[in-house]
Amino acid sequence: MNDYIILALCWSLFYAVHSLMAASKLKRILKEKLGQHMKWYRLFYSLLSILLLMGIGLVSIKIPTQKILSESQFLLYFGYLFATFGTIIMVKSSKGWSLKSFLGFKPVDQNEELFQSGWYARVRHPLYLGLAMIFLGYFLVAGTGAALTHFVCLALYLPIGIYFEEQNLVDQFGQEYIEYKKEVPAFFPKLKK
Template sequence: MSYLILAILWGLFYFTHSYMAAISVKEKIKSLLKSGYKWYRLFYSFIFSVFFLAILVYSATLEKDQVLASTELLTYMGYMFATFGTIILVKSFKNFSGARFIGFKIHDDLEETEPLITSGIHSRMRHPIYTGLALIFLGYFLFAPFFSSLIHLVCLLIYIPIGIYFEEKKLISVYGEEYLKYKDNVPSSIPLLRIKK
């Protein structure tokens, strides 16, 4: 039952995360908050950071039922995948303002549109944050092969295509043809390896 609760918590987290980021929902919130909407991004980041940490704390209270036997090879692979995932996450944040993304730079994201980022790691894949998170969650599962960490990984892998679908609907509505062209040339979350001539 406790593992079912963990999966439900992740489902709620991912659903509300995508729902609250939708443009139509943001427009309704803006109509209610008026000029106070400029604080929405910071509030959104705070709420979902607390929710994320609460899920991890709840997970830490669960019994450590192993799915795989721990070995040095699995531990090494866990570190390796988590390191690659962290590198991808860091690189994905290099092309835009982390302060703006989190909400420390107070702004109205419905009024101020940033340029579409297609350089750096975004020239290899459209959604490097999802890729980085998937590798970190995979690494964590290999390092700590418990049923709870498997649930973390499986819930994320189920959510990623759904999250990408809704994220891309939003990006197409904001950037239009520019994003469609980018989408045609760059893969979603598995890096495109190009040999430079």
């Protein structure tokens, strides 16, 4: 049980750092303090996230495998189905932006437009939706306590992450994003356009 608590604490640290570093208020303060060096902020953020995720991976590997779901063809089928569909959603919804900018190797375009097509026409946070489906699929396939811990931590964080991300998006896009919020659901996609 202690292993799962440590894993949950690691995820809590990751999500807290993620929310804090993505906050537009912190970015404004740092921009004033760092000036020209602010161009390295996104790269630092990406590298720190990768290190934290590697730490979570190491903690996960050290947890003894303890099955909590019986293996069945039904669970395997739906697990792979969720994980595959989640991956497709993430790949398709990330096609419109630059990986170099996302990772911090290239400055973010300050005049970027609000994505409202593709998966973004059905759900405001397709990357979170895809990630949740992958984590759920992983749990159904692996059936372990660690996989359940990963999924539960993500499920608990999503409303918090969405809240903070939407504050940033309203700051960035203003009324356009407020109107978009009225038309498109946050997490569960609308099936008809």
